[in-house]
Amino acid sequence: MDDRVDLDRALSRLAESSPREASATAEERLVLEFRTRRRRRRVRWVYSGLAAACLALALAWSVFHHSSQSRFSRPEATGSYSNAMEGFVALPYAQSDVPLEEAVIVRVEVQTSELGMLGMPLAPAKTRGKVRADLLVGQDGVARAVRLVE
DSSP states (O other): OHHHHHHHHHHHHHHHHSOSSOOHHHHHHHHHHHHHHHHHHHHHHHHHHHHHHHHHHHHHHHHHHHHHHHHHHOTTOOSSHHHHTTTOEEOTTOOTTSOOTTOEEEEEEEEGGGHHHHTOOOOSSOOSSEEEEEEEEOTTSOEEEEEEOO
C-alpha cells in the first residue's frame, strides 16, 4: 500500500507544478490546425460538388445525344412493313408479315447486273456499271426491300 500512497503524492506534486493553461504558442498551433482542417473540408466539398455537376452534365448530354440520335438516324423505322415500303421493291425472300420495329436504311452500290437478283427490273440503257441503292434492313439484319437512288 505504501507504493500506492507514494504514487498519489508524486502525481499530486506533478499536478501542482504543471501549468493550468496552455502556452500561447500551443494555442496558436491548435487554432492554426483547426483552420487548416476546416479549409481542407471546404475544398473537399467543393471538389465533390464539381464532380457531381460534371456527372450530371455527362448524363444529360448522353440522354440528349441518345434521343437525338434515335430521332435522326432511323427516319424509316416504322411499326408496319407496308408504311416503310414506300418507294421500295420487296426482295423475293423478304417476309412481309414480319414487323419492322427497328428497321434501318443502308445505302450501297451494286452492279446493274445484280439488280435482277434483288428483284429490280433491269434498265436496258445501263447494263454495266454501278448504281446506288437503299436497302431496308430489318431488326434481324436481313434486307427486306430495295430502292434505287436517283
